[in-house]
Amino acid sequence: MQFNEYYHGRTGLTVGVKKVLFSESTPYQKVEVFETDTWGNMMTIDGMVMLSEKDEFVYHEMLVHVAMFSHPDPKRVLIIGGGDGGSAREVLRHPGVEQVDMVEIDEAVVRAARQFLPDVGDFDNPRLKVYYEDGITFVNNISDPYDVIIIDGSDPVGPAIDLFSDSFYKSCYRALGPDGVLTSQTESPWVASYHSGIRKLFHSLDSIFELSAMYLAFIPLYPSGMWSLAFASKGIHPHDPEVLDRVARGTTAMNSSLRYYNPDIHKGAFALPGFVKDILR
Amino acid sequence: MQFNEYYHGRTGLTVGVKKVLFSESTPYQKVEVFETDTWGNMMTIDGMVMLSEKDEFVYHEMLVHVAMFSHPDPKRVLIIGGGDGGSAREVLRHPGVEQVDMVEIDEAVVRAARQFLPDVGDFDNPRLKVYYEDGITFVNNISDPYDVIIIDGSDPVGPAIDLFSDSFYKSCYRALGPDGVLTSQTESPWVASYHSGIRKLFHSLDSIFELSAMYLAFIPLYPSGMWSLAFASKGIHPHDPEVLDRVARGTTAMNSSLRYYNPDIHKGAFALPGFVKDILR
Numbered sequence: 001m002q003f004n005e006y007y008h009g010r011t012g013l014t015v016g017v018k019k020v021l022f023s024e025s026t027p028y029q030k031v032e033v034f035e036t037d038t039w040g041n042m043m044t045i046d047g048m049v050m051l052s053e054k055d056e057f058v059y060h061e062m063l064v065h066v067a068m069f070s071h072p073d074p075k076r077v078l079i080i081g082g083g084d085g086g087s088a089r090e091v092l093r094h095p096g097v098e099q100v101d102m103v104e105i106d107e108a109v110v111r112a113a114r115q116f117l118p119d120v121g122d123f124d125n126p127r128l129k130v131y132y133e134d135g136i137t138f139v140n141n142i143s144d145p146y147d148v149i150i151i152d153g154s155d156p157v158g159p160a161i162d163l164f165s166d167s168f169y170k171s172c173y174r175a176l177g178p179d180g181v182l183t184s185q186t187e188s189p190w191v192a193s194y195h196s197g198i199r200k201l202f203h204s205l206d207s208i209f210e211l212s213a214m215y216l217a218f219i220p221l222y223p224s225g226m227w228s229l230a231f232a233s234k235g236i237h238p239h240d241p242e243v244l245d246r247v248a249r250g251t252t253a254m255n256s257s258l259r260y261y262n263p264d265i266h267k268g269a270f271a272l273p274g275f276v277k278d279i280l281r
Numbered sequence: 282m283q284f285n286e287y288y289h290g291r292t293g294l295t296v297g298v299k300k301v302l303f304s305e306s307t308p309y310q311k312v313e314v315f316e317t318d319t320w321g322n323m324m325t326i327d328g329m330v331m332l333s334e335k336d337e338f339v340y341h342e343m344l345v346h347v348a349m350f351s352h353p354d355p356k357r358v359l360i361i362g363g364g365d366g367g368s369a370r371e372v373l374r375h376p377g378v379e380q381v382d383m384v385e386i387d388e389a390v391v392r393a394a395r396q397f398l399p400d401v402g403d404f405d406n407p408r409l410k411v412y413y414e415d416g417i418t419f420v421n422n423i424s425d426p427y428d429v430i431i432i433d434g435s436d437p438v439g440p441a442i443d444l445f446s447d448s449f450y451k452s453c454y455r456a457l458g459p460d461g462v463l464t465s466q467t468e469s470p471w472v473a474s475y476h477s478g479i480r481k482l483f484h485s486l487d488s489i490f491e492l493s494a495m496y497l498a499f500i501p502l503y504p505s506g507m508w509s510l511a512f513a514s515k516g517i518h519p520h521d522p523e524v525l526d527r528v529a530r531g532t533t534a535m536n537s538s539l540r541y542y543n544p545d546i547h548k549g550a551f552a553l554p555g556f557v558k559d560i561l562r
Contacts (some may be wrong), residue, residue, distance in 0.1 A: 002291065004295060006295075007317045008320075009297050009318035010295070011295065011296045012294075013293075013294070013295070014287075014292065014293050014294070015292045016290050036290075036292075037291050037292075038290035038291075050511060057556075058554070190501045208334050216499070218499065218505070218506060220471045220506060220507065221292075224501035224506050225499060225505050226499035242473065258555055259453070259556045262554070262555055262558075264553065268548070268552025271546050273339070274541055275497070
């Protein structure tokens, strides 16, 4: 059996599948988990790969640590989406974190992940609280600000579409404290159909936040293998000397638990090829 | 019709194909060119994608300019392989270059490229000379040294296998002038079966050259989308201040002809994720 995901005409990824472990059409989307031949178990949503056990470290380390080390002292962290648990796991590796609120609209994602991706999440951690709610509504009703917001939504075609809107980023800005930092996944620059969406998104962030920037990661099971992420803050630059100092000390303390992110990557990931800069213009 | 290339079990790339434009079993390999649905024409060798018209700029800019700007004044450049012509084209964009010798073992690659990838090469440039010879023998017989050697071979499974050997790198070292710089493509760090080969290759370079380093590029039609390249030199570091100065001035002069490579990328590409550093240990 073969899983296929196309992203550019009939160009795409093909993955050998041994068995379907989970398949459920929820009120929001179709959630599936496959046992693959070489990537461990792999979760898809509406036919798009979300993660596999073997490559998820890239996405989660890059989405989380760039934000967490940029903030001077993150204690309260909000994750929108992220039902597989990987983002929360990486956040919880930061010892100063007191509370992680994860808002996942679809409990089936968490249920499937707990059963079939048991090493991805850290769901029983007492510092983590999971809300099965709409992320937009949740953010609109925040009174106690967060230090870091991580937007770990699926692609902007299903229930996650409003996570890519101007009004949502404005709510996030209001929900962040004075040193607030936000990161989000923002699709592949190689997928032409997303170019206008990516441009709009970064223009939104740029107009709402004091500072925003794109950065990149190599994710083999995502379309094209090149993935973009967004960094936005109320003034902190990810390459401020204090940030680089925290990255150096923090990654040393985490030692071998990191498999992708490190101080070189924290800097180098913000280098954008010319054709990617052109998308953002 | 669909082209498939598998790199990790049954994981791989699938590309929509409209037509087979060229297919020839040469004494060395099977060379094919396909008209694809979204990438223009695409050349494969022994079933492995070499380039498409739409994504070749990444590979060629990254293989060539990192080397060319690192050398203080490259006049004589040798390309081993590179029969599609893309590497020579990028080398020839450097106005100081007086002579480019390209040594391609298989004339069918050049013939197919000239006919079906006409915008990739610059074959009629008077500064370019093409030799249809074995690259190893050619390098062993060099008397007049080169400033830069670019190894643009196919994967280390066909006729290109000896381009990944210790003795070949020793010959290249001897064939380089005092400021000599070499670059080579070195496969994907996500392909487990190449790990020991990649490690051996970099250990070879490290023992033969004064300086060597890996760098990375996002290439959507290569396995996993993450591609590694090798830089080696007789002492010049790609991040020496003089090099960075040349990169800044040179890329400004080249202006809009570059679509991937730029000063940020020249630095950022050398940032390696932890799991890649582990392969090199």
